[in-house]
Structure formats: C-alpha cells, structure tokens
Amino acid sequence: MFGWQAEASVENARRQVADLIQADTREIVWTSGATEANNLAIKGYALNHKDEGKHLITSQAEHKAVLDCFEWLEGEGFEVTYLKPNAQGVISASSVASALRDDTILVSLMHVNNELGVINDIAEIGKLLESKSCCFHVDAAQSAGKLEIDVKSMSIDMLSMCAHKVYGPKGVGALYVRRRPPLQIKALIHGGGHERGMRSGTLPTHQIVGMGESFAVAAADxxxxxxxxxxxxxxxxxxxxxxxxxxxxxxxxxxxxxxxxxxxxxxxxxxxxxxxxxxxxxxxxxxxxxxxxxxxxxxxxxxxxxxxxxxxxxxxxxxxxxxxxxxxxxxxxxxxxxxxxx
Ligand SMILES: Cc1ncc(COP(=O)(O)O)c(C=O)c1O
Missing domain, CATH: 3.90.1150.10 (Aspartate Aminotransferase, domain 1)
Incomplete structure (x- = not known):
C-alpha cells in the first residue's frame, strides 16, 4: 500500500507535467534535469537512427548541454550543421529549411535562449519539419511554465524540461517523447527498465512531486x-x-x-x-x-x-x-x- 501511494504521487506529478505541454502522461520520461533530458533526446535518437542518416542540425546559440552532445556525436561519425542566429539571437525557419538535407535525421533547437531571453518560433519550425522525415527536439528548459506550449500543435517530437527554472527542486527534469506515431530512442542509462525502458533507476518521488507541483503552479500563474x-x-x-x-x-x-x-x-x-x-x-x-x-x-x-x-x-x-x-x-x-x- 505504501508503494502504491508513492506510485500514485509520481503519476499525479506526471499528469501535472504532461498537462502543461498538452501531452499524454505516457509521453513523459523522468530525468535528473534538462541536461540529462537533452542527452537522452539527442544522443538517444541519433544513435537509434544512425542507419537512416548522419546529418544533424542545431544552432550555435544552444546551451552547452545540447552543444556538447552534438560535439560528442561528431566523434561518433555524425555530421552537424550549427546554424548561426541572427543579430538578436533568433534562429529562423528559413535558415533551418536551407540546412535540411535528405540525410538529416534530427533538428534540435531551444525555445527560449537562456542568456538573451529571446524566443525561437518553434511552431513555425515545427510546421516546416512536419512534412520531413527528421525528428524535432526542443530544449524548453527556459520556456516550460513561462510560455504556452502545445507539443502536438507545434509538431514537437521531443521536449526537454526541468523543475528548477519554475521554482521547483533542482536535480529533476523530464523528457517528452512523442507516442503517436511512436518514437524510438536508445536508453543511455540501463538498469531495471524503468520509464518504459528509456531511463532506468529508482524514481526520486520527492523530487518528482516537487516538479509536478511547480508545473501546476506555473500553469495556474x-x-x-x-x-x-x-x-x-x-x-x-x-x-x-x-x-x-x-x-x-x-x-x-x-x-x-x-x-x-x-x-x-x-x-x-x-x-x-x-x-x-x-x-x-x-x-x-x-x-x-x-x-x-x-x-x-x-x-x-x-x-x-x-x-x-x-x-x-x-x-x-x-x-x-x-x-x-x-x-x-x-x-x-x-x-x-x-x-x-x-
Ligand atoms: C536552455 C537550457 N538548457 C539546459 C539547461 C540545463 O538544465 P539542468 O540544469 O536542469 O540540467 C539549462 C539550465 O540549467 C538551460 O537554461
């Protein structure tokens, strides 16, 4: 019974996080923060789809938790295009369009830049990528809880979040992974097969409950x-x-x-x-x-x-x-x- 209570608290938090971005609870994977969510999304997706293409797109203005993943993937044989932002720090949909290649498998861009606060038009970029076969990952560490996000209408396949940017605890985050059609990523942490095999390890109930509450408050306020x-x-x-x-x-x-x-x-x-x-x-x-x-x-x-x-x-x-x-x-x-x- 005690275990079920903890599980119910975790599932309630999963609902609170999913609701903030209009996702299904089965699309939320708990992580230790946005750094881990970015690693899981970028490396997990690229490694799982390496036979379909070797080209990846991101931008020069990303957080190091994204840039370092791409640098690591370059060492694994991937080719990366680092888009240059405009003078304000924004990445345009047209610059993404001109970098796309037949072998592009992943585009990863941030929603809000953590140093400048400027916003990328994720809905427009999502729309552009909708008809392409590549996956769209968004680092939303700075926007989740601050801007309206609808992963479905914005055509986002994976989205990284963390609690501590919206007054939740440090050391907890989540990755949204689209379920329909299902998206396959390689797990980076292996163990008991938690989080539908995508991220093993005993769930930190207290952290997760804190993240859920902070997201519920952020949504309301x-x-x-x-x-x-x-x-x-x-x-x-x-x-x-x-x-x-x-x-x-x-x-x-x-x-x-x-x-x-x-x-x-x-x-x-x-x-x-x-x-x-x-x-x-x-x-x-x-x-x-x-x-x-x-x-x-x-x-x-x-x-x-x-x-x-x-x-x-x-x-x-x-x-x-x-x-x-x-x-x-x-x-x-x-x-x-x-x-x-x-
Ligand atoms: C845009 C962005 N991405 C990723 C991160 C890393 O998140 P975390 O500290 O939860 O690992 C941060 C800041 O911490 C950030 O501002």
Missing part, C-alpha cells in the same frame, strides 16, 4: 507572472537604458521578460560585478560562469570577445519586487559612476 515580470522588466529597462553606454542585447526580438542581457560598453563584466556587489547577476550562463571564455551565445550574435566580456545577464522572477528593481537601478547607476571616476 503563467499569465499573472508574465504580466508582473513584464512590468518589472519595463521599469528596470526604461531607467538603465538611459545610462550612457548601456544597451540591451537581443533588442527588438520576441523575448521572455524574466531574462535581460545588458551590454556595458567599455567595461569588463567582472569589474561591474564587483561594483554591483549587492546584485545577484551573471556574466554568460550560470552553467558556464566558471569559464573565463566570452559567452559563445554573445559571440554567435556577432559581439567581439571584448564586447562580450562587457555583458551581464540580469533576471527577474515571481518574487522580485518593485523596491528591488529601484534599488538595482540605483546600484547600477552608482556603480557605473564609480567605475568612470576610476
């Missing part, structure tokens, strides 16, 4: 969160963009309001972070913040190494307040003045 965070972001940008030398990367593209990426002409991000010491900001993505290399995303949109080193990513969330925004503006203004004097 999506519109209100979006409106609130948009207002905060506008309040912030209307002031900081008045500061001489400050500009917004990705400006003009459709974007989520929770991520902004600012360029501070003539300044180094690490010096800025020192003078903005009361702000929790990042240069590049959190996952690569230990790296001294300039962000590969900013390089892909055409920034020089020097300019890319002068950018900071600033994020807002459900719990950010107007007072915090006003304080952040003040800290940035004062910090820049201080650096200019130095």
């Amino acid at each position: 999506m519109k209100a969160d979006h409106a609130k965070i948009s207002a905060l972001s506008s309040r912030f940008l209307s002031e900081v963009l008045k500061i001489d030398g400050v500009s917004l990367n990705g400006r003009g593209a459709q974007s989520v309001p929770n991520i902004t990426n600012l360029a501070f002409a003539g300044f180094e991000a690490d010096r800025l972070m020192m003078v903005f010491k009361d702000l929790a900001v990042a240069s590049g993505s959190a996952c690569t913040s230990a790296s001294l290399d300039p962000s590969h995303v900013l390089r892909a949109i055409g920034l020089s190494d020097r300019d890319a080193h002068g950018c900071l990513r600033i994020s807002f969330g459900r719990f950010t307040t107007e007072q915090e925004i006003d304080r952040a503006i003040e800290i940035i203004r004062e910090g820049i003045c201080k650096l200019k004097k130095l």
Whole structure:
C-alpha cells in the first residue's frame, strides 16, 4: 500500500507535467534535469537512427548541454550543421529549411535562449519539419511554465524540461517523447527498465512531486507572472537604458521578460560585478560562469570577445519586487559612476 501511494504521487506529478505541454502522461520520461533530458533526446535518437542518416542540425546559440552532445556525436561519425542566429539571437525557419538535407535525421533547437531571453518560433519550425522525415527536439528548459506550449500543435517530437527554472527542486527534469506515431530512442542509462525502458533507476518521488507541483503552479500563474515580470522588466529597462553606454542585447526580438542581457560598453563584466556587489547577476550562463571564455551565445550574435566580456545577464522572477528593481537601478547607476571616476 505504501508503494502504491508513492506510485500514485509520481503519476499525479506526471499528469501535472504532461498537462502543461498538452501531452499524454505516457509521453513523459523522468530525468535528473534538462541536461540529462537533452542527452537522452539527442544522443538517444541519433544513435537509434544512425542507419537512416548522419546529418544533424542545431544552432550555435544552444546551451552547452545540447552543444556538447552534438560535439560528442561528431566523434561518433555524425555530421552537424550549427546554424548561426541572427543579430538578436533568433534562429529562423528559413535558415533551418536551407540546412535540411535528405540525410538529416534530427533538428534540435531551444525555445527560449537562456542568456538573451529571446524566443525561437518553434511552431513555425515545427510546421516546416512536419512534412520531413527528421525528428524535432526542443530544449524548453527556459520556456516550460513561462510560455504556452502545445507539443502536438507545434509538431514537437521531443521536449526537454526541468523543475528548477519554475521554482521547483533542482536535480529533476523530464523528457517528452512523442507516442503517436511512436518514437524510438536508445536508453543511455540501463538498469531495471524503468520509464518504459528509456531511463532506468529508482524514481526520486520527492523530487518528482516537487516538479509536478511547480508545473501546476506555473500553469495556474503563467499569465499573472508574465504580466508582473513584464512590468518589472519595463521599469528596470526604461531607467538603465538611459545610462550612457548601456544597451540591451537581443533588442527588438520576441523575448521572455524574466531574462535581460545588458551590454556595458567599455567595461569588463567582472569589474561591474564587483561594483554591483549587492546584485545577484551573471556574466554568460550560470552553467558556464566558471569559464573565463566570452559567452559563445554573445559571440554567435556577432559581439567581439571584448564586447562580450562587457555583458551581464540580469533576471527577474515571481518574487522580485518593485523596491528591488529601484534599488538595482540605483546600484547600477552608482556603480557605473564609480567605475568612470576610476
Ligand atoms: C536552455 C537550457 N538548457 C539546459 C539547461 C540545463 O538544465 P539542468 O540544469 O536542469 O540540467 C539549462 C539550465 O540549467 C538551460 O537554461
């Protein structure tokens, strides 16, 4: 009975996750996060379909959890086209169309860019790929729970998600794998045959329940969160963009309001972070913040190494307040003045 209760909790969470993206519960595979979901989708699909073609498409602006999978697959004999985003960081359907080949078996693109916040038109790209025989994988780590997703109407075959971008626990995620017609992927982790053979290992009930709850809350609050965070972001940008030398990367593209990426002409991000010491900001993505290399995303949109080193990513969330925004503006203004004097 105790085991059945745990199972019922896991299945309830599976329903909550499936509902957020209009999927069937049997299409959800639990993973340890979006990194693992991306690995399972990209490597699992490519390895299972290697006899049908060797060509894969992704973009230069993807998260490392995607790029490193493709780099690994290149070592296994696959050929990869890395699409260049436009100056705002967006991948167009036409660039996907022109890269497609008869032997393309997989296209993998992110929904929302984690460094710039810009949105790719996944529905349009899905529509383009619908008539092709290749599979469409979407890294939705930054969009699940923030934007409406309908895997069926957007013609998505596989979709990666994680809980911690929507206030759920770290260390849990899921991969949507289309069931009709069934999609075959090779498991990367072998064991007891859990998750319909796609991902073995005892399920972390507590993590999964947390992810389910966070997705249910995100679904209920999506519109209100979006409106609130948009207002905060506008309040912030209307002031900081008045500061001489400050500009917004990705400006003009459709974007989520929770991520902004600012360029501070003539300044180094690490010096800025020192003078903005009361702000929790990042240069590049959190996952690569230990790296001294300039962000590969900013390089892909055409920034020089020097300019890319002068950018900071600033994020807002459900719990950010107007007072915090006003304080952040003040800290940035004062910090820049201080650096200019130095
Ligand atoms: C776009 C994107 N993909 C993948 C990941 C990796 O997800 P996880 O930390 O759940 O492994 C992240 C961030 O963490 C991300 O922003």
